[in-house]
Amino acid sequence: MKILVCLKQVPDTTDVKIDPQTNTLIRQGIKNITNPFDAYALEEGVRLKERYGGQVTAISMGPPQAETVLRDAIAAGADDAVLISDGAFAGADTLATAFTISCAVKMLGAYDLVICGRQTIDGDTGQVGPELAVMLGMSFIAYVSRIEEIEDNVLRVRRLLEDGYEIMETTLPAVITVVKEINVPRLPSLRGLTRAKSAVIPVMGAGELGVDKSVVGLAGSATWVTKIFSPKRSANGEILEGSIPEQLTNLINKLREASVI
């Protein structure tokens, strides 16, 4: 089985701040990491390879330094990796990103399964996975929390919904996005780290993909970011004290005063 895992390098947003003057991300001192949801995607790909045999290719689109996430992917079990990188791809929205990745995937060959994280922690849209499925003409299942089985070219998964889960089946090839409940990603292995250090990671640019620069990057994007800002805090919360009945009485009085009830 040929498996493709999509990974993105993102700023570690656990302690991210926006500069209130310029409304841009303060990048100083912020580490770049593999998008955590994509780490689950990679782990699931590697587990499927261990279960059914095959090959796992890691792919990422981004600036040259995004190669790091691909080396980390090889260290954690991917067989090989491809970087999609070109100045012309800069500023791409989800549509242009999915289009560019789909062109690369078509050139790389036929994959049985494409696995993405449910969303990135920097963009948070969760759109690239489904867009990629449409562009590749593959079926799509989002929020997969368990791969039950792959048999006779049919993939059966459990997908997480807000109020429960669904069991779904689809024929392969397919694109799926995974949630964090699906697995616990392994750490790299010593042999993987050694392989990652010497691995040759091919770079595909606009030329290699044979795409016109007007359909990729900012030029090929349907949306533009006009402004980023931190929302202003308009009101402060109030913490009620006392026993639970006292707090409830207090709360009801306050809501009445505010004419909410």
Add this chain to the structure above:
Amino acid sequence: MEYFLTEQQKMIKDLARRLAEERVLPVRAELDEKEEFPRDIMKDLADADMFRVFIPEVYDGLGGGCLELCLVTEELSRVCGSVAISYASSALGTMSLIEYGTEEQKQRFLPDVASGKKLAAFALTEAQAGSDATAIKTTARRENDGYVLNGAKQFITNGGEAELYTVIVLTSPERGGRGASALMVEKDTPGFTFGKKERKMGLRASATRELVFRNCTVPAANIIGKEGAGFIVAMRLFDRSRPGVAAQAVGLAQGALEAAVDYARQRIQFDHPIISLQAVQQMLAEMAIEVEAARALVYAVARTVDSGAKKFTEESAMAKVFASETAMKVTTNAVQIFGGVGYTRDYPVEKMMRDAKITQIYEGANEALKTAIAFELRKRKARRE
């Protein structure tokens, strides 16, 4: 301190530290409390290729030696002594094969240890045979194409959890110390069962158990080294494994030192962090000096072992004695710096202190090892070296 580690050795040390901090740290208190064997962590170590470190490349290992094994053991021990010893015991249990096994035995057993599919253990100690190892009573009678084992081994680390056991037995009881042999016994061999699991002061998550042999037959092909060479095999293996226990001690001491520094910076008494008190500073400085000196000695001895030196009984014993004495002292002082809370199980230093105690006892009690060192000193003087 610059120890001139190779790129590969640094990679091993860094990954072992990451594993310890990400996978062991969150569960160490619970494992200790429940006295539960860290199965899942052994799987993580296997996935990260840590069991390949000490196995030659031709048997799916990474070809490392004593120093590489020490680096992993130290890093694991810095976070949890139990995890470290469960790992290192697998190395001791297979070292017999690496050093004295036949090609067929190596091919048969080593790849599964390298992949982490099988854990190993080493069994010499018996109820009446501790420091006096030659007093063992377990026998292996030659019968047709096999050996029939009878007897019991005590205090066996990884007992019940390991799949492969290097067992020292008497094949010719009438010959005493020259009648012992080393045998590889696989778990699930008929007649091989497990007895009492020990309830220990420290290293509670590691399994320490009795092995019981009742007419247990193992193939003659499982003898490691020559018949009658059992004690020589055991003693030479201990010379190789003692730096590993010393590394465990260094790791425990390092963990305790770091915890003590952190706590001393936070704990306010008399309006200041206690690290500003000279008494505390003196203690911390002495702890740091001793930990670094122990580490330097352990690495130097591990390198001596890896250099292909023929004999290193003395050096290996020195590293084990010095590092274990350091671990006991440093962990005890860490509890002292923590004060009352250090004595509670809410903080990790009491566990480190409990774990450290055994490093002075096992793999040769320190008193027995000092006797061995003194013996070498006398011998050398007599030879006018």
